[in-house]
Amino acid sequence: MNADFTSVLNRSKHQTIREAVVDTLKESLSALRDYLGMETIFVSEIEDGRLWFLTVDEATPFLKPLIPGNGLPLNDTLCYWVCNDILPHIIQSRDPIMETVRHLRDDENFDIGIHVSFPIHIHPGLPFGTICCFSRKERPPLTDVELRMFRTMAEMISANLRLHAKISGLDEPLCEDLAQTLRKPAISPVFQPIKRFEDGHIIGYEGLSRFQEMPQHSPQDMFALAQNYGMGPKLELNAANCILDEAERLNLTSLISINHSPDSLLAPSLQSRFEAYLEGNAQRALAVEISEQAVIQDFARLGRRLDALRALGVKIALDDVGQGNAGLAHILALKPDLIKLDRVIVAELANRKENRAMVSALLQFSKETGCELIAEGIETEDEKAILMDLGVKYGQGFYLGRPAPLPRQH
Template identity: 35%
Template sequence: MEDRATNATEAHPLVDISLGLDARGEASTEGVLHEVLHAIRTHLGMEVAFISEFEDERRIFRFVDEEEGAPHLETGASDLLEESYCQRVVDGRLPEVIHDARQEPAALELAATLEIPIGAYLSVPICLQDGSVYGTLCCFDRQSDATLNVRDLAMMRVFADFVARQLERQRERQQRQKAAEARIRDVLDHRRFHIVFQPMYDLVDKHIAGYEALSRFVAEPIRGPDKWFEEAATVGLRVELELAAIELALEALPEIPDTAYLSLNASPATILSGRIADLFAPYPRDRLMLEVTEHDIVDDYAGLFEALVEMRRQGLRLAIDDAGAGYASFRHILRLAPDVIKLDRSLTHGIDTRRDSRALAVALVGFATETGSGLLAEGVETQAELEVLRDIGVRKAQGYLLGRPGPLPA
């Protein structure tokens, strides 16, 4: 086996890896731990490195890194804990550093020693903060290695602590994920939300052009609707929650005057699911407007456009929400050719005193005129804002000045 330097003054190559991985909050735990195993195995010159978990009297191989041609350990496979090196290292029947297992009487009691066979072996427990033993961090080779020393063991312990932190973070994320899914499913199963409606005014003809349906949640924790939909997205239930809100809002359409339409919010993922068309089927499309709510770039504009074509042909209005809030909304406008462009509240707020906001709004008025789109300003809260919007040619508006979200008028 290749000799390894043991100069105590040499910078340890795995220290930098540990620090780098510990800071990579976006990296998956699985990817990080595989990199750690690979670094340990190659640094020690071993054939196999693995992380095991102890569960129900069995040893489960959770993460494995192997040299080509080495004995194969299947990730997820398990064997009896009592018949493993791991258990016997943890309880002290085997030493943590074994130079040659075939020369270790206690190791010869285990069939794997001669079946694999096992030569050099290092193993340290992975201890969690609550004092429990998760499992072990191990590496082995079929050849013996007399150079293994206390420095190697110390390095393994450092990385076992690092692995423990990563596993605990993973467990915490999984617990949060499970709790989030339970909250969203409870909201869906018991319909712990209701719909309020905010009027959208035609400033020229001076009448209510439509109502936007907005969700309000009556579940813990108390928070805004955006947070509920964001959490639903993290557990793969945003489409279900949006469809449930749309379905409930549609029940109110008969209460809205024939001269007004109902505006509903949906993310691109919900539109691409193809299920909105089924919900809209019993209702006249020319009484409905669909607002695309998405602040990120859409990957499949062609699919999104196609999903809307038939409904738009039947009279459905399409609106792009939050124009002016970022680059993504402008891309949506260019790719989807909406009927209505909704100016974000960040643009309308203080537009009577902010020349930059006014200039951008004027540009959007010109764009809308050239493309045949309508323009609707959101978040109008003062008479001065309303007057400026009317002066620059914005025809429709909504906001607290004109009407707060609430029940439909009797």
């Protein structure tokens, strides 16, 4: 069954590229699937947190037909984790890696005979999408010739994409910069202190990333762009490794807090890195920060991952509380150990009684649940004084200390 690319997609960013490339693929994909003896082959595009099926050829539908124009949440697909170097390009049912596959899918019964996936690129190192081929039934490992055929198809599609991107004026410099960062991480960790108001004692640091070779782009822009291209976990894992490597080099034993999206928290390699960091010194402490603005599609699934991190001794922090509308739902669902009050609340404490009432309510909540409240974005002595009057004990912000490299501790 050869499914045509007939759906009209609402995504306009690569529309001309999509149409030019997909029409050339149908017969080639069908021939490649037959040659490999597989059940399903497809080409996809990654955009806006989803894997969109552009063209599909299936001998028999896998569970349900894959429809061109439809999409799946990225973290429900194996291709997503292949692009982020968390899963290998080739997975077979008897491989030990299947345990990791089931972990990522949160499905102990998931099984597949063989799965082969390679990214396709407009910018080298930054996937436009994937070409993927799989079967439910087991088959012998791919021969060198079969693997070369599959790689060649991925390279041909990538070359076609780059050609049409250049013709259409979509070869974006910022994307080139991100691709370079993903290929060769050049991340400088900096640390912003979290202080106790009473005596100025540093209780911990938020570990942050600066991109050495592209200071013209804000870190927020780089992480947001990586997330949009389906490479958020890879960049976040690179950043976490750099921060923890530096904390180890500096002999830090204070709490280190690192920002993570819900997707990157699913990566088994992150849990292993956290475990190694904490086991290296019993005095070390670690927290992960999840933004109130984060899109959480499955609270139960994320909750199980957070429970596994808590079992290692990792604290869970909810960041940016007060900036969006999801704060209460996130607090109740995630049961954070730390609540970080956003700058938008702190900045208007003197002028808005509603802001002061929110702080008071969160303080009462934190007392009853045993979590700690930390105010972020403190920029003046007056803001600090109001927070102390309200009963807040801890804070972070430019007034208390800017993000900066730290000297080695002895």
